[in-house]
Amino acid sequence: MDSIDRKILRELQRDCSDSIAEIADRAGVSQTPCWRRIKKLEEAGYIKQRVAVLDQDLLNLGMTAYVMIKTSHHDDSWLARFSEGVSLIPEVIEIHRMAGDIDYLLKIVATDMSDYDRIYKRLITVAELFDVSASFSMERIKSSTELPLDRT
Structure with a gap:
């Protein structure tokens, strides 16, 4: 894992619903290599799943x-x-x-x-x-x- 992989992971942690183009831009790579890196990170187990973080209070679980x-x-x-x-x-x-x-x-x-x-x-x-x-x-x-x- 290199610094670009870390940048991609950091962006995915912040909001995995962002487009590949947005993630690639913030990670400093083009879209296709970014997509390939994400797939490799998933296959290697670094990315376990992509989820939505819900608001506990709004769901009456305060x-x-x-x-x-x-x-x-x-x-x-x-x-x-x-x-x-x-x-x-x-x-x-x-x-x-x-x-x-x-x-x-x-x-x-x-x-x-x-x-x-x-x-x-x-x-x-x-x-x-x-x-x-x-x-x-x-x-x-x-x-x-x-x-x-x-x-x-």
Whole structure:
């Protein structure tokens, strides 16, 4: 990957609905080489998918909860059951296996506290959990899907 590929990726991260001509112009290449580079970046897996970023608040999903889970089970069958079950809850938009005191961290979106409670009740039926606690975001100060590309 060279600097032109990084420029193309940066432009796609900002708005992948821009035309090839616009992306090529901002990346400093002509359209055909830009299109070829994008195809190669997709084939190589650098571009996983192209999506629309939606407004969480306008969709009445203004509550964001970070749910910390501890478990006393660490075997493969428990993890498979947990991962599959939690993945089926659409309000869980991120799942992370953690190092440290917390085993799993989930990012959940909900309309309000009663909606979160409904999601919580579904979550605790997925697999045996030792402890579940949550923190609620009061204000989203920064939110981005753009990865830093200026690394060597």
